[in-house]
Amino acid sequence: MVRWLLxxxxxxxxxxxxxxxxxDLNVNNEAVRVTAAVELRNELLIDGSYFYHxxxxxxxxxxxxxxxPFTAGVNALRAGLGVRLLRVDSDVAGRDSGTVLPIGGFxxxxxxxxxxxxxxxxxxxxxxxxSFGDTRRYSEYNAWAxxxxxxxxxxxxxxxxxxxxxxxxxEVTFDTGMHVGLRLQF
Numbered sequence: 001m002v003r004w005l006l007x008x009x010x011x012x013x014x015x016x017x018x019x020x021x022x023x024d025l026n027v028n029n030e031a032v033r034v035t036a037a038v039e040l041r042n043e044l045l046i047d048g049s050y051f052y053h054x055x056x057x058x059x060x061x062x063x064x065x066x067x068x069p070f071t072a073g074v075n076a077l078r079a080g081l082g083v084r085l086l087r088v089d090s091d092v093a094g095r096d097s098g099t100v101l102p103i104g105g106f107x108x109x110x111x112x113x114x115x116x117x118x119x120x121x122x123x124x125x126x127x128x129x130x131s132f133g134d135t136r137r138y139s140e141y142n143a144w145a146x147x148x149x150x151x152x153x154x155x156x157x158x159x160x161x162x163x164x165x166x167x168x169x170x171e172v173t174f175d176t177g178m179h180v181g182l183r184l185q186f
Contacts, residue, residue, distance in 0.1 A: 021037060021038050021039045021185060021186055022035075022036070022037045022039075022183060022184065022185050022186070023035070023037075023183070023184050023186075024036075024181060024182070024183045024184075025181060025182050025183075026156075026158060026179045026180065026181030026182070027179060027180060027181070028175070028177060028178060028179040028180070030053055030054045030055065030175070031051065031052065031053040031054070031056075031174075031175045031179070032051075032052050033049060033050065033051040033052075033179075034049065034050055035047055035048070035049040035050075036048055036049075039067070043066060043067045043068045044064070044065070044066060044067070045063075045064075045065040045066075045067045045082070046062070046063065046064055046065075047061075047062065047063045047065075048061065048062050048063075049061045049062075049063075051162065051174065051175070053091075053174050053175055055091060055092075056091055056092055056172060056173070056174045056175070057088070057089045057090040057091040057092065057172070057174060058087075058088075058089045059086055059087070059088050059089070059162065059174060060086065060087040060089075061085065061086040061087070062084065062085050063082055063083065063084040063085070064082050064083055064084075065080040065081060065082030065083075065105070065106075066080065066081055067079065070107070076109055076110045076111065076112050077107065077108070077109045078107070078108045078109075079105060079106065079107045079108075080105050080106050080107075081104075081105040082103070082104070082105060083101060083102070083103050084101070084102050084104075084124055085099070085100075085101055086099065086100045086102065086126075086138065087099055088100060088135055088138060088164050088174075090166060090169065090172045090174075092169055094134075094166075094168035094169060096133075096134040096135070096166035096167065096168055096169055096172075097133055097134055097135070098131060098132055098133030098134045098135025098164075098166070099131075099132045099133055099135065100126035100130060100131045100132070100135050100138040100164070101126055101130040101131075102124035102125055102126035102130065102138050102139075102140065103124065103125065103126070103130070104122065104123045104124030104125060104140075105122065105123070106120060106121065106122035106123075107120055107121060107122075108120035115148075116147055116148040117145070117146070117147060117148075118145075118146045118148075118154075119143075119144065119145050119146070120143070120144055120146070121141070121142055121143040121144070122140075122141065122142045123140070123141045123142075124138075124139070124140045124141075125138070125139050125140075126138040126139070134166045134168065135164055135166055136164075136165040136166060136167060137164065137165040138163070138164045138165075139161070139163050139164075140160070140161065140162045140163075141160065141161050142158060142159070142160040143158060143159050143160075144156045144157065144158035144159075144181070145157055145158075146183065152184065152185040152186070153182070153183070153184050153185070154182070154183040155180070155181070155182055155183075156180070156182075156183065157178065157179075157180055157181075158178070158179050158180075158181055159177065159178055159179070160175060160176070160177075160179060161173070161175070162174040162175045162176075163176075
């Protein structure tokens with residue numbers, strides 16, 4: 001029975017990976033995040049992510065964004081606006097947890113004359129009115145600089161901050177600082 005469940009899980013993950021348009025893995029000494037994103041028709045993007053920190057906790061998430069070029073015509077700048085649904089589980093203090101619905105977006109700029117290089121960033125915020133359970137507020141920002149090693153594969157260096165306020169522990173910083181990453185497109 002265990003073998004059948006294991007096989008079903010592997011097949012489910014492999015079929016998801018085949019359908020994914022992008023898989024992103026980034027790490028630092030204490031944290032790891034993996035994200036899979038699928039671009040649907042009409043420039044809609046859905047994603048799922050998992051963030052883990054050794055001492056601070058986990059953040060599970062799913063997002064829905066409208067994406068596209070920033071302006072009409074040939075453009076190196078792409079942007080997306082949307083909402084994420086996140087489950088935030090803190091291992092700090094009273095082991096608080098909750099659900100947040102942060103709104104925000106991202107930008108990505110590929111240098112026209114040097115198309116192997118790109119920079120980008122994202123920002124998401126959930127005030128008290130969009131935070132549930134023990135969670136009172138959530139904020140996250142990311143910035144990165146990437147280099148395309150192959151046409152569909154990038155390595156990058158980034159900086160991020162993930163913070164959440166809870167009822168019993170005023171603010172938990174899940175991660176802050178640098179990370180390295182690998183982004184693969186299918």
